[in-house]
Amino acid sequence: MAWYEELFDETYLATYDPLLTAEYTSEQVDGLERLLELSPPADILDMPCGQGRHSIELARRGYRVTGVDLSAYLLDVARRRAEEAGLREEAVEWVRQDMRDFRRPQAFDVAINLFSSFGYLEDEAEDARVMAAFYESLRPGGRLVMEMIHKYWLIRSGSEQVWVETPGAFTLERVRYNVLTDRTETDRVVILDGGRVERRRFSIRQYSLVELARMAREVGFELAGAYGTLNGEEPLTLESRRLVAVFRRP
Structure with missing residues (x-):
């Protein structure tokens, strides 16, 4: 899938x-x-x-x-x-x-x-x-x-780690720019209320x-x-x- x-x-x-x-x-x-x-x-x-x-x-x-x-x-x-x-x-x-x-x-x-x-x-x-x-x-x-x-802003900012805390979840992301494919590769971990952990990985062409x-x-x-x-x-x-x-x- x-x-x-x-x-x-x-x-x-x-x-x-x-x-x-x-x-x-x-x-x-x-x-x-x-x-x-x-x-x-x-x-x-x-x-x-x-x-x-x-x-x-x-x-x-x-x-x-x-x-x-x-x-x-x-x-x-x-x-x-x-x-x-x-x-x-x-x-x-x-x-x-x-x-x-x-x-x-x-x-x-x-x-x-x-x-x-x-x-x-x-x-x-x-x-x-x-x-x-x-x-x-x-x-x-x-x-x-x-x-x-904006792709050029993204390239200049480079790889980054993002922490986002919201009322229902705590999200950690590691975003890497792949210069060979022009895609951002993101690993995301979401910790939901109650302690459930969900992991996602996605790739977007910029x-x-x-x-x-x-x-x-x-x-x-x-x-x-x-x-x-x-x-x-x-x-x-x-x-x-x-x-x-x-x-x-x-």
Whole structure:
């Protein structure tokens, strides 16, 4: 089983959920609206959508949202949270599917791929299938927003060890950058309440803007902008910790 088929479970939520607050998510969606000069109604594809934090906030603001993810566990969490937020059942469509296989020709105005959710797959050809899925699912003039850790910042920072303490867990990570594969290799140990220990290992291909834009161009996209923040207020520089790329389907 591939790592991305088992990583996104209760241990993932125990590590990240307390850090990804509703206020932070709302600020990110504010930034997305500024970046794209976006307002409802619009059809938005959130892929992968995880526990639904962006999908739910977008639907709350009046957008028509489809959230796609492979994790049945996270989609169940997303459905429950959408209901708790008072959203109508039809406000967000939840789809369990591999990103490579999702196709809905020219159905969306905007697609989003946020929080370093690209590069999970086994090689660049498989990542390119995801890029093609986004392209095929957007209408002419539609835009794709990708937000991830900035490869050059990551290379300069080198290997690191990360300790994260949250109310439900204590997480230890060792992150190493493999210069031969351009992938970060992460060993994670999560100590949950009650003393249960879960170990995870995962590998993510890191793309520079040039590499990402080349892949996007090969499926038909054009680069519409590159920034260091999701709201587009900071240009992308070597010092930028995050990479935000906007692609447009002609």
